[in-house]
Amino acid sequence: MRIIVCIKQVPASLDVRVDPKTHNLIREGVESVINPFDENAIEAALELKAKHGASVSLLSMGPPQVREALRKGLAMGADDAYLLCDRALAGADTLATSYTLAQAIRKMGSFDLILCGRHAVDADTGQVGPELAERLNLPQITYVSKIEITGNKVRAERLLEESREVVEAPLPALLTVTKELNTPRYPTALGIMKAAKKPLTVWTAADIGATPEKIGLTGSPTRVTDVFEPPGHRRSEVEMLSGKPEEIAAALAERLQAAKIL
Amino acid sequence: MAEAEILVFAEQRDGQLERVALELVGKARALAGGSRPVVAALLGSGVEGLAGDLFAAGADEVLLADHPTLKVYRTQPYADVLFPVLKERQPDIVLFGATSLGRDLAPRLAARLGTGLTADCLDLALDPQGLLVQTKPSYGGNVLVHITIPRHRPQMTTVRPRVFPLPPLDRARQGKLVRLSVNLVEDQIPLKVLEVVPRPQPTVRLEDAAVIVAGGRGMGSKENFKLLEELAQVLGGVVGATRPPVDEGWIGPDRQIGQSGKTVAPRLYIACGLSGVVQHTVGMQKADVVVAINKDPNAPIFDLATYGIVGDVKEIVPALTARFKELKAKGA
Structure with missing residues (x-):
C-alpha cells in the first residue's frame, strides 16, 4: 500500500497584523510549522503503515523553507518527500493548488490513499482536498475521525455538526482528517537522524508537466482585493452598572424588564 | 452578466x-x-x-x-x-x-x-x-x-x-x-453510508437560544461554569463559551462561540469573564442586548456591551441568578 500525505507549512502563530498602509500581512519573525491537521494526517498514515505495511510519501508546495516541514514529517516516519517549488507556482489559490498537486501525484505514480488535513489554519478554506479528489476522480471522505482499511476498502467515521457518519469507499480514495483522529507523535532523535538521509525530491512546474496558464496566480480564478483587521464590534454606548452585587443585579433586571427581555 | x-x-x-x-x-x-x-x-x-x-x-x-x-x-x-x-x-x-x-x-x-x-x-x-x-x-x-x-x-x-x-x-x-x-x-455510486449516529446535543441548540450565558477564561474552573448553568437555567437559556474553556475541558466543544465555533444571535447575551477577542465576538456581535461582566474595566468586551459590570464573576453571577429567580417567583 502507498499513502500520499499532502501537507502545508503555516505560520506557528496566527496572531498576524495588517500593515495599515500597504494592507500586507506583517509576518516577520513568525516561525513556520506543519499545519496541525496535516500532522494528524501524517500520524494516521504512519499508524496505517504500522498496521498494514505501507510506504508513506509526503507532498507539499511552497518556498524552499518548506523542506523543514517535510524533514519533520520524514523524522516522524514518512519514507520520502516531494516539494513543488517554483516561483511560477506562487500566488496559487485552491483551484491552482489542486491542479498542481494532481499533476505531481500523477508523476509520483500509483497510490492507494491520499490524506490531507481538514483545512489549513491560515487560509482556512478546506477546499484543496475535495478539489484534488475531483481532479484525480477519487471518492472523497471529509472530516474523518476514524480510519479502517479492510482489503480494498476504506471505512471511515466522519464528524459532522450533529452526527457521526460511518461511510465506506473503495480504494484509492482521498480523506481529509480532523484532530479527533489521533495525537501526532513527536520525531525521535533517531527519526531525525534517519530523516536526513531519506529522499526529498524537489520538482519545478516544468518537472510535473504543468500548463503555465493553470498554475500560480495566473491559474487562480480568485483575487484577494483587500486585507484588513476586523473592525472592533463597537456598539453605540455602554451603560456601566456599579454598586454591590445585589444592587447591580436589581439595576440590570429593571433594564431587561423595560426592554421586554425578561 | x-x-x-x-x-x-x-x-x-x-x-x-x-x-x-x-x-x-x-x-x-x-x-x-x-x-x-x-x-x-x-x-x-x-x-x-x-x-x-x-x-x-x-x-x-x-x-x-x-x-x-x-x-x-x-x-x-x-x-x-x-x-x-x-x-x-x-x-x-x-x-x-x-x-x-x-x-x-x-x-x-x-x-x-x-x-x-x-x-x-x-x-x-x-x-x-x-x-x-x-x-x-x-x-x-x-x-x-x-x-x-x-x-x-x-x-x-x-x-x-x-x-x-x-x-x-x-x-x-x-x-x-x-x-x-x-x-x-x-x-x-462507490461510496456507501453505513451508519448515521446522532451526536448528543444540548436540549436547546446554541444557535436557536434566545438567551446565552457565555463564559471565558476568567471563569477560572469547571466548577465556576456551574454558576453559568444556574444563571442560564433561570433565564431559560443555554451556556456558551469562548475557546479557552473548551481547550481546558471545562465545557464541550459544541458550546464554543466564535470564529472556530458557532455564530449566534440571541436576544440576550451575558458575557462572563471573557475579554472579547475578535475571534469570539465575530460569533456573537449580532446579539440584541449584551451584558458584559469582567474584572478588567479595559476589556474590549465592554466596547460592544449594552450594559457593563466591572467585578468578580463569582460574586456578580450568583447575584443575578438570585434576582432573576425572585422575579420569576413573582411571575414577572
Missing part, C-alpha cells in the same frame, strides 16, 4: 431545510433586486414539500432533484446532479452554506467547473460593476480579506450560517418548480 441568475444550494437534512438555505435565498434576493432571477437547487428524496418555503423566502424557481440515491448526502451523486445544471444555466453566482455538507460539495463542483470558490464568507456585496465581493476570515479570524472572482463564472462561495437574517416568508409568493431528471443508479 447583470441579468444572470443567482443560484442557491438549498441544503436539507432528513427532509428538513437547513436554516442557512433560507438565509441564502433571502440574501440572494437582496443581491438580485427585482430584475435578476433567484433559483434554488433542492436535492433529496421526498423533499418536494420544501419548495414552498424557498419560494416564500424569495426564490423565483426551484430546481428539484428527487431521487432515492439523494436521500442521505454523498459528494458524488450530488455533484453529478448539480454539475450539468450549473454548466447549462451558467448562473452568475452560486451560494452554499458553509456547513460540513456545503464545504464538502462546493469545492468538488468548483474544480469540475474550473472556477473560483471562496470559503466560509461572513459577508457578500456587489461592487459597482456587479462583481461579487466576498468577505472571508483568515488566520483564525485575526484578518479579514475581500475576495473577488473577476473572470470565471460562476462566482462560487460558501457562506457561514447565521451571518444573514432569516428572510420574512411571504406565503403568497409563487414560483416555478422545475423537476430535474436524475439518472443515478445506486450500484454505480
